[in-house]
Amino acid sequence: MREALVAAAFRLFLERGYEQTTVDDIVSLAGVGRRSFFRYFPSKEDVVFPDHERCLADMTAFLAARDREHEPVRRVCDAARLVLGMYAENPSFSVQRYRLTKQVPGLRAYELSVVWRYERALAEYLRDRFAGRPDGTLRADVIAAAVVAAHNNALRSWLRSDGLGDPGAAVDHALGHVQNTFGRAAGPGPARPPIGPLPAADADDVVVLVCRRDAPLWRVVRELEEAVGRA
Amino acid sequence: MREALVAAAFRLFLERGYEQTTVDDIVSLAGVGRRSFFRYFPSKEDVVFPDHERCLADMTAFLAARDREHEPVRRVCDAARLVLGMYAENPSFSVQRYRLTKQVPGLRAYELSVVWRYERALAEYLRDRFAGRPDGTLRADVIAAAVVAAHNNALRSWLRSDGLGDPGAAVDHALGHVQNTFGRAAGPGPARPPIGPLPAADADDVVVLVCRRDAPLWRVVRELEEAVGRA
Structure with a gap:
């Protein structure tokens, strides 16, 4: 029923345009009553984004686990991948919706509010992890x-x-960029520590840092910051 | 006239609520006709955010200078300070509007679309600066x-x-955090270069980095990345 309503709605949106299609048109094509429509979708806009509520609920549940084992930046990147999964499930539907959203200002505003809710879910999780x-x-x-x-x-x-x-590969690359910028080392296990900064010849002016070539860069940078007193 | 309409609107929004106030109520209190209202504001929502269009225009002009002298991240931080300036010009009005926006979903959606336009303006500038x-x-x-x-x-x-x-101080601190995360050294002038990485004793395994204590951290990190082959 729900899928039939979405299919009927998109057929009409593409044929006549979004603004020109009423809820009555949609239920008539789907062969159901208005009450059935509103049981699934609070408004015409919601039928354009039928899966965001489920995806938001999935994301919230995923983050609610609050597993302290997980590096927080990695965890929110994994949460974001749930959204990608929803889009990738049905590429042709996602592309149709993308085109429709670009054309209809009301849908663009709706989408911004959905994106904002995803962002708040990620931010709330991180605020909890970074508390104090x-x-x-x-x-x-x-x-x-x-x-x-x-x-x-x-x-x-x-x-x-x-x-x-x-x-998936493009999103992994983009999220990898964020993890490199903000995150700790990728793996959950303890990394081999770099050899710390040696006392410099002239401690006021020069810092000598010796580190393993394979040490995680963030650890080296942290040591360096501490050595130069800019942590 | 414009200020009188905004003042009348906010007086009514606070007294009766936003939804319960019509454009007719506003023009009646301000003592002008409906056409005057719509000359200044396309809709009732726009009277809540009377200065964003000007501020967006100021930001666009500021960024359009495309001065290659400016470090790009610093430049977009300075552009964001124009928005703060607009809010700080009139604190009591800004606080009233903030409370109103939190209560009225339609205004929240409007605000999200404005924030998105600021973000796009900054992103377009940076896309141009980072082109290629x-x-x-x-x-x-x-x-x-x-x-x-x-x-x-x-x-x-x-x-x-x-x-x-x-x-101002809180926004400077917050933007400073972003500049430290993404930006180059703060000043526009050439910084004294750090001494580059010396050849390591065992080049396969260990990196020795010698740098001036006052060298900009980003330069040291860049040298380090090149030395370990992760640039």
């Missing part, structure tokens, strides 16, 4: 925004290319 | 989102505290 740390809420908000922007940069490229190919 | 660089559009989108999130994190704290004190 300096600039915890600031870092949480900035990282959540960066994750959403990176995800959407890759997702939109895929939608603009008519949903051809696998969007 | 690896991951140029990705970096542009991520940094624009981070700047907006940092700015809004500080701005909202100030609005929640009833607009007391100077929001």
Whole structure:
């Protein structure tokens, strides 16, 4: 029933345009009554985005596990991949919706509010993980925004290319960029520590840092920051 | 006239609520005709945000200078400060509007669309500055989102505290965080170069980096990345 309503709605949106299609037109084509429509969708806009509520619920449940084992930035990147999964499930539907959303300002506004809810879910998770740390809420908000922007940069490229190919690699690349910028080392296990900064010859002016070539860069940078007193 | 309409509108929004106030109520209190209202504001929502169009135009003009001298991340941070300036010009009005926007879903949606336009303006500037660089559009989108999130994190704290004190310091701190994360050295002039990485004793396994204590951290990190082959 729900799928039939979505299919009827999109057929009419593409044929007549979104604004020109009424809920009555949709239920008539689907062969059901108005009450059935509103049991599934609060408004005509909601039928355009039938899966976001489920996806938001999935994301919230995923993040609610609050598993302290997970590196927080990696965790929100994985949460963002749930959204990609929803789009990638049905490429032709996603591309149709992308085109429709670009044309109809009301749908664009609806989409912005959905994106904002995803971003808030990620930010709330990070605020909890960073609680008590300096600039915890600031870092949480900035990282959540960066994750959403990176995800959407890759997702939109895929939608603009008519949903051809696998969007997973592009989204992984984009989220990897965010993890490199904000995250700790990728793996959950303890990394081999770099050899710390040696006492410099002239401690006032020069820093000598010796590290293993394979040490995680973030650890080396942290050591370096401490050595030069800019942590 | 424009100010009188805004003042009349806000007086009614606070007295009766936003939804219960019509454009007719506003023009009647301001003592002007409906056509005067619509000369200044396309809709009732626009009277709530009377200065965003001007501020967007100011931001666009500021960024259009495309001065290659400016470090790009610093430049978009300065552009974001134009928005803060608009809010800080009239604290009590900004606080009233913040409370109103939290209560009325339609205004919240309007605000999201305005924020999105600011973010796009910053991203377009950065896309131009990063054109031809690896991951140029990705970096542009991520940094624009981070700047907006940092700015809004500080701005909202100030609005929640009833607009007391100077929001400039908090926004500077938040934007400083973004600049430290993404930007190059703060100053426009050439910094004294760090001494480059010396050949390591065992080049396969260990990197020795010698640098001046006062060298900009980003330069040291870049040298380090090149030395370990992860640039």
